[in-house]
Amino acid sequence: MTTSTSIDTLSEQGRQEFFNSFDNVLTDCDGVIWMLNNVISGAPEVMNGFKAQGKKVFFVTNNSTKTQTQILEKFKTLGFKACSKDVITTSFLAAKYLKANMDPSKRVYVVGSPAIASELDDLGIKHFGVGPDYLQSSVPTFVENVKLEDDVNAVLVGFDEHFSYPKIFKAASYLKDPNCLFVATNTDESFPVNGTRFIMPGTGSLVCSVKTCAGREPFIVGKPFSYIRQVLMETSNIDPSRTLMIGDRCNTDILLGKRSGFKTLLVLTGVNTYNDIENYRKSDDPELQELVPDYYAESIASLKNIFPVSL
Ligand SMILES: [Mg+2]
Structure with missing residues (x-):
């Protein structure tokens, strides 16, 4: 049966190993780092922290109603450090x-x-x-x-x-x-x-x-389809096996990660719940089992605890 590991209960060594297992972080936006116009507590520290620690960060959203420039404005207002090459809209x-x-x-x-x-x-x-x-x-x-x-x-x-x-x-x-x-x-x-x-x-x-x-x-072109992976490999030379995908929705964010060979992390601040993970995990349907994330966390703020130097 597919398993999913809680970030919140990793040992000190487990946290270090997890942190060292990826160089690139892709994250969904709504439900992960903000809810409409309200920032999710701890999200800017974590995402800016990844950058400060030398990880490449990409914000990947299925939203097609904003240009990269408009989304960049929102990042700035909410306290995220981002430039246009970090933002991937549909x-x-x-x-x-x-x-x-x-x-x-x-x-x-x-x-x-x-x-x-x-x-x-x-x-x-x-x-x-x-x-x-x-x-x-x-x-x-x-x-x-x-x-x-x-x-x-x-x-x-x-x-x-x-x-x-x-x-x-x-x-x-x-x-x-x-x-x-x-x-x-x-x-x-x-x-x-x-x-x-x-x-x-x-x-x-x-x-x-x-x-x-x-x-x-x-x-x-959007999640969960793999055009994003192709674009990121061409433009930013990412190694899929050293890439972490963070999302709040299993049938887009997590499925993109699974199909692309990324590690996947579901945060429980948006669409899907822990019960959903359990239901997918216990299901006999391989399509539902594919939606089980490798890791889950109460919120993106939990990732503060995996940094080698505290934020
Ligand atoms: Mg979302």
């Missing part, structure tokens, strides 16, 4: 993937946020589609009058607060061309809204609508 990854794979003379139809548009602009990729596009008539009238562009070589779907029937229609119609690339930022299904009856649809819900209509599967 809007950045999607732009990087399209730059390498699409016909540069053509355009991307974007179902997504202004942050995605900005990342595409930075790499000189032509695009359109960001912003409201609502049904202004009956569906038959819309279908009679809709115009498609001729120079579309990719459809990119990320989080879009203006998601609509015309956008699904257009995205799926462009994707009828088998040469048109289909890229999605991530597939996070939903987000709980704590203390309420509400559930917020995540990007995965939007991606599912487009892929169901198009009858095609997207290339997904």
Whole structure:
């Protein structure tokens, strides 16, 4: 049976061995180092401490609604030392993937946020589609009058607060061309809204609508898919076996780590609980067993105790 070790109960020697077992730290953001706009206690000391001890640090988020520059502002405000190469968003990854794979003379139809548009602009990729596009008539009238562009070589779907029937229609119609690339930022299904009856649809819900209509599967750049590992190996020369992935969500953060050959650590300050780990561990389903982290901790603050020099 797969096991998971508590960081909080490691012996002095166990803590040292753990600290010495990795050179690179990848961490998710929401639920690990902050909750919306509130920093999680101890997180800046730990992440800045890793850097001070010579570890490479990367902040990896499936959020596609902020550019690297906007997220850097948040890091600064909350007390984290970070520069642009440390921050990996799905809007950045999607732009990087399209730059390498699409016909540069053509355009991307974007179902997504202004942050995605900005990342595409930075790499000189032509695009359109960001912003409201609502049904202004009956569906038959819309279908009679809709115009498609001729120079579309990719459809990119990320989080879009203006998601609509015309956008699904257009995205799926462009994707009828088998040469048109289909890229999605991530597939996070939903987000709980704590203390309420509400559930917020995540990007995965939007991606599912487009892929169901198009009858095609997207290339997904975000967690848990391994494009991030490829990018980090190419740009930062990381050794996966000397890399620690920290997250609060097993089906994205921990699964990325497992698929990439990283060590994995779940913190219990976000989506998944200790009971979830126990249920996955006891399950006969290999897909659920893959979600068991190598380590877990009450909070990222627990990692203060593994540093050779106290912070
Ligand atoms: Mg998270």
